[in-house]
Amino acid sequence: MTSDTPDLSLIQALLEDRAPITAPRQGAAEAAVAVVLAQRLTDATVELLLIRRAERLGDPWSGQMGLPGGRRQHDDADLLATAIRETLEETAIDLTEARLLGRLDDLAPLTPTLPPIMVRPFVFGVDVQPQIRPNVEVAAHRWVPLGDLHRSEGVTTVQARGISVSVHAYQLGTDIVWGMTHRILTPLVKLLDAWP
Numbered sequence: 001m002t003s004d005t006p007d008l009s010l011i012q013a014l015l016e017d018r019a020p021i022t023a024p025r026q027g028a029a030e031a032a033v034a035v036v037l038a039q040r041l042t043d044a045t046v047e048l049l050l051i052r053r054a055e056r057l058g059d060p061w062s063g064q065m066g067l068p069g070g071r072r073q074h075d076d077a078d079l080l081a082t083a084i085r086e087t088l089e090e091t092a093i094d095l096t097e098a099r100l101l102g103r104l105d106d107l108a109p110l111t112p113t114l115p116p117i118m119v120r121p122f123v124f125g126v127d128v129q130p131q132i133r134p135n136v137e138v139a140a141h142r143w144v145p146l147g148d149l150h151r152s153e154g155v156t157t158v159q160a161r162g163i164s165v166s167v168h169a170y171q172l173g174t175d176i177v178w179g180m181t182h183r184i185l186t187p188l189v190k191l192l193d194a195w196p
Contacts, residue, residue, distance in 0.1 A: 005046050005146045006195050008039050008125035014191050015102025023106035028116040032083035033069030035123040047143040054139040065177045079120045092133035099125040104187050121184045144172055149189050
């Protein structure tokens with residue numbers, strides 16, 4: 001059996017051929033997330049780690065599917081250090097020795113009611129799925145084959161601040177990946193779509 005997505009080395013090469021968009025900070029807070037990819041030994045399928053954020057009052061992304069990450073702290077050397085620290089805190093995955101495959105585009109929320117923040121996504125490759133020990137900020141996690149994202153893309157309805165909204169999303173069974181996480185992952189999915 002063979003995978004319908006390239007392996008980690010080819011994903012790295014595809015990312016190296018693509019210049020990520022770097023957004024000016026413009027007074028917004030900075031944050032970083034980790035797009036953690038693991039390759040199955042059995043069939044070479046590349047899988048993505050998704051987390052479900054814990055329900056927390058005052059958290060605009062409470063309960064949503066997302067990626068490990070968070071705001072830059074004053075003692076983080078840079079945003080790469082932020083992504084590594086936040087992933088360790090939230091999932092117990094230590095990415096210090098992981099393979100950095102590349103970067104995706106910087107993004108900010110499109111909704112004016114969300115906090116002004118610039119998020120930088122880093123893509124990491126790990127040889128095997130590491131054991132996950134989520135902290136209190138993470139309610140659940142799952143590994144999703146990258147090919148499933150493309151096949152599951154569509155428009156669905158979600159509840160956002162008590163209002164039903166139609167959004168572009170990846171529908172993975174009962175899990176819906178939408179909003180910023182959808183926007184972060186879309187360039188990666190499109191890059192893989194162009195793979196022969």
